Amino acid sequence: MSHILKIENLHVAIEGKVILRGVNLEMHHGQTHALMGPNGSGKSTLGLAIMGHPSYTVTEGSITLDGQDITEMEADERSRMGLFMAFQRPVAVPGVKMADFLRHAATNVRRPDRKEGEELIPMREFRKELKSKMEQLKMDSEFARRYVNDGFSGGEMKRAEILTMAMLSPKFAVLDETDSGLDADAVRLASTSIAEIGREKMGLLIITHHDKLLEHNPPDYTHVMLGGRIVETGGIELARELHDHGYDRIRKAYPEADAANQELNSKEEPAMIV
Numbered sequence: 001m002s003h004i005l006k007i008e009n010l011h012v013a014i015e016g017k018v019i020l021r022g023v024n025l026e027m028h029h030g031q032t033h034a035l036m037g038p039n040g041s042g043k044s045t046l047g048l049a050i051m052g053h054p055s056y057t058v059t060e061g062s063i064t065l066d067g068q069d070i071t072e073m074e075a076d077e078r079s080r081m082g083l084f085m086a087f088q089r090p091v092a093v094p095g096v097k098m099a100d101f102l103r104h105a106a107t108n109v110r111r112p113d114r115k116e117g118e119e120l121i122p123m124r125e126f127r128k129e130l131k132s133k134m135e136q137l138k139m140d141s142e143f144a145r146r147y148v149n150d151g152f153s154g155g156e157m158k159r160a161e162i163l164t165m166a167m168l169s170p171k172f173a174v175l176d177e178t179d180s181g182l183d184a185d186a187v188r189l190a191s192t193s194i195a196e197i198g199r200e201k202m203g204l205l206i207i208t209h210h211d212k213l214l215e216h217n218p219p220d221y222t223h224v225m226l227g228g229r230i231v232e233t234g235g236i237e238l239a240r241e242l243h244d245h246g247y248d249r250i251r252k253a254y255p256e257a258d259a260a261n262q263e264l265n266s267k268e269e270p271a272m273i274v
């Protein structure tokens with residue numbers, strides 16, 4: 001089945017500060033889109049707004065999934081509808097094992113009408129599926145017994161997210177800087193794992209500065225964000241250009257967006273990282 005995620009004229013503010021200023025983006029199931037842009041241009045904000053993070057207020061525009069307006073929907077409702085995001089900085093949940101977390105998450109997504117306290121996916125069925133996904137991703141079975149992100153290395157956190165994505169089989173997934181802070185081997189492992197799950201089975205928005213991730217997951221489209229807007233869209237060659245030459249050409253070509261970007265990031269305090 002074909003799915004479409006459509007973002008139209010999206011304006012988003014945090015605590016009254018306008019960050020996204022008219023984002024348009026249409027993604028189809030099976031496509032991979034790369035989202036690039038300098039720091040503070042609004043990439044993470046877009047991802048979080050798609051997921052329905054409560055701190056991000058949509059002041060104008062809309063997000064629709066298969067024609068259904070989800071702009072005002074709660075985050076958990078969106079994940080039940082098939083949206084998934086791997087965060088730039090995932091949180092640790094000491095005391096909760098990966099396997100238990102995944103069983104709850106998978107149950108919530110697969111049984112959207114389930115009430116609190118009702119049965120989870122049967123253990124045997126779940127275990128079998130988890131084992132096969134972990135084998136596919138060449139992960140040690142021990143990993144499922146560790147506490148979620150507790151003491152995980154950067155690489156392990158990303159692998160945990162990719163495993164979660166594999167178990168939830170979302171319609172659309174946003175991967176926010178899945179490669180940041182990882183060494184070359186860890187990036188390669190994360191890239192091949194994403195490719196292994198099968199990009200054709202979902203729509204993927206990959207936020208990245210690096211081309212390593214894109215090497216194994218070549219984007220059908222590359223979007224460049226500056227000052228809270230997508231200023232340019234191209235193919236994989238655009239991703240290569242930005243990786244090799246940076247954003248100077250973009251900044252010069254879109255002076256208004258560049259000014260907005262500088263204004264967004266002109267505060268004395270360091271940029272908030274979500």
Ligand SMILES: Nc1ncnc2c1ncn2[C@@H]1O[C@H](COP(=O)(O)OP(=O)(O)O)[C@@H](O)[C@H]1O
Nearest residue numbers: 014019039040041042043044045264265271272
């Ligand atoms: N929680 C927040 N509170 C206030 N400002 C924020 C918050 N999150 C992001 N911002 C600001 O929004 C702008 C865009 O940030 P972000 O979306 O994280 O950019 P990117 O992911 O492209 O680096 C930055 O100027 C940043 O300081």
Ligand SMILES: [Mg+2]
Nearest residue numbers: 043044045088
């Ligand atoms: Mg970011």
